[in-house]
Amino acid sequence: MANSASGDSVVDRVVRVIEAFPEGVTSLQLTELADRAELPLSSAHRLVRQLSEHGLLDLGAGGTVRLGLRLWELVNRNSPTLALRQAAMPFMEDIQQVLNQNVNLAVLDGWEALFVERLSRRGSVANRARIAGRMPVHITSAGVALMSHQPRELQAEYLEQFHDPSGKVTADVVRHYLAEAAQQGYAQLAGVVDPDTWGIAVPVLNGKRRTVAALGVVVPLAEMRLQALVPALQTAARGIGRQLGD
Amino acid sequence: MANSASGDSVVDRVVRVIEAFPEGVTSLQLTELADRAELPLSSAHRLVRQLSEHGLLDLGAGGTVRLGLRLWELVNRNSPTLALRQAAMPFMEDIQQVLNQNVNLAVLDGWEALFVERLSRRGSVANRARIAGRMPVHITSAGVALMSHQPRELQAEYLEQFHDPSGKVTADVVRHYLAEAAQQGYAQLAGVVDPDTWGIAVPVLNGKRRTVAALGVVVPLAEMRLQALVPALQTAARGIGRQLGD
DNA sequence: ACACGTTCTACCATTGAACGGAAGGCTCCT
DNA sequence: AGGAGCCTTCCGTTCAATGGTAGAACGTGT
Incomplete structure (x- = not known):
């Protein structure tokens, strides 16, 4: 249903380009x-020419297309996670200072965790790639x-559709993870990238006690000391929550 | 020249919305x-509905419009400054560690410096607002x-059009700044936000010896020690440049 | 040196998607 | 109960969006 051939609106196309x-x-x-x-x-x-006239894209000589600096600027200035990141940053720095571990902050988007901020451990190479x-x-x-x-309904819906393509994890295992994390107030999982590391994360609640983010660290197995890590994370998470308001 | 009334294309409008x-x-x-x-x-x-169907915007209940998480994600994943920021991050962390000062990284866009990364001084409150x-x-x-x-031509063009709305600074003063910075290999300026701070910055050159960024610190007047700061910045800037390639 | 492949750029007649005024709902005041 | 302000939907009109085609500009292999 387009102006001529192939059924999509201009907006659809702009989105596809980006x-x-x-x-x-x-x-x-x-x-x-x-x-x-x-x-x-x-x-x-x-389309590219039009978008680059506005700085959303950058059309270099010879047809090289990049995202525009202006787009990056606009999005980062008005990012929906701006308030969250600003509130969290000082606390994330504290964690990094005190524990000397990789710290990260994630939000839930669909059935995935989207990492919105990350501080790398002092001395480790930049893993900032994954912001x-x-x-x-x-x-x-x-x-x-x-x-x-x-909320229960969302968890149910998640477990309903859950399927691990690799077949290693069943919905029941995930159910167990969730129950344990809910009961303990934190989640711990073996590292995915490096099997000798562990991830530990706690929820960040806003003023209305809704879970808006997760604050976590990735630690080498040798330095895995829950009794030190969890209270620090929980304290920081509460601090962030207080700062956030709502 | 729009489909009806008011002379602009769909792309124009999408841009205006963002x-x-x-x-x-x-x-x-x-x-x-x-x-x-x-x-x-x-x-x-x-337009908003269309864009939010693709996740570029977020149309909440009651007509609340936000930028979409998906847009933030796409832009940050494919940001034109991604390589620069990745190359610079470890060095910026070093600076922050060793000097304990606010570190920032900027690129030139038009006649303005656009700050693409910033680490705040340990213990200071988040000034990340200004990324x-x-x-x-x-x-x-x-x-x-x-x-x-x-390049000379660009500098000439800049000085040509230069005008300080506040009237405090003339083109000649700026010319002097530029000449001094070019000769010394670094720039130092009194702080804008806080008059008791100074900014010091050095250029970051890529493999082709083109200036692609500036690496800088903001220091309290009391801690202003050029002989310590400048070499550290220059070393880091060279490191970044080497990492960048080109 | 030439021919060929690939990529970018420009043109322009056709046509259906974009447009926006108007009317209907909704909520929150007074 | 009435009104103000907002969001949302509908639908006939119209011109901006479309994309095949052709030419320009490289680069590459023979």
Whole structure:
């Protein structure tokens, strides 16, 4: 139902163009972009030109397309997580100082944990790569901490549709994770990237006692001392919550 | 030249909607958004609904409009400054550790310095608010450091159009700043926000020896020790440049 | 040096998607 | 109960969006 051929609105197309960049890729050739966005070349060209006139995209010489600085600026200035990140940052720095561990902050989006902020451990190489990264709920402590404090109906819906493509984890196992985390008030899970690390996360509640985020650390197995880590995280999480208001 | 009345394309309107959020504001009523974007209410409504179906915006109950988490995610994953920030982060952490000062990283956009990353001084409150913030070239050390290492023509063009609305600074003063910074290899300027602080910044050169960013610190006057700060910054800047390649 | 493949850019007649005024709901005041 | 302010939906009109086509600009292999 488009102006002519292929059933989509201008907005659909704009979205597809922005979404066309694969994770971590900052620059695309026009042809490849048109390909990925499933647009006729001439249409892609026109859209990209229009968007780059406004600075949302950057159309370099020779058809190189990047996201525009202006877009990055606008989105980061008015990000929906701005208040959360601002409230959390000082506490995350405290945790990093006191515990010397990787600290991260995640929110729930769909059935995934979306990492909105992260401080890397002093001396470790930058794992900042994963800011704006996603992980399925059931493989991260942040995900489990978030889901375990959601309303019953949402948890039920989640477990209903749960399916682990690798087949390693069943819904019952996840149910157990959630129950345990809900009871303990924190979630702990073996690291996904590095099997010798553990993740520990606690929920962050806003003024209305709704779970809006999870605050977590990733620690090497050798330094795994729950009695030190959990109280620190919980204290910080309460601090963040108080700062947030609502 | 729009489908009917008021001379702008769909893309123009989408851009206006995203740009409608004032700095630091994360949430807008539909009516206010329509007003700011100069769109008829029904058109604004249609656009917002379309965009929120794709997750670029978030249309809450009661007409509350926010930027979508998905948009934030996409932009941060594929940000044009991703490589720069990743390369710089470890070095910025080093600076923060060793000097215990606020560290920031800026790029030149138009005649302004756009801050793309910032680490706050240990113990100080979050000044992270200003990530994605802009400042005119001539009032920040980062801006001067950036501009002083640009090609002659660009500097000329900049000085040509330079005008300080407050009337405090003349083009000649700025010319002096730039010359000094170019000669010394670093820029130092009195703080704008707090008059008792100083900013010091050095250019970051990529493999082709093009100035792509400025690395800077903001220090209290009492701790202003150039002989310690400048070498540390320059070393870090070289490290970043090496990491960047090109 | 030439021909070929690939990519970017520009043009323009056709047509259906975008437009927005108006009317209907809804909530929250007074 | 009435009104003000907001969100949402509907639908006939109209012109902006569309994309095939063609040409320009590289780069590459023979």
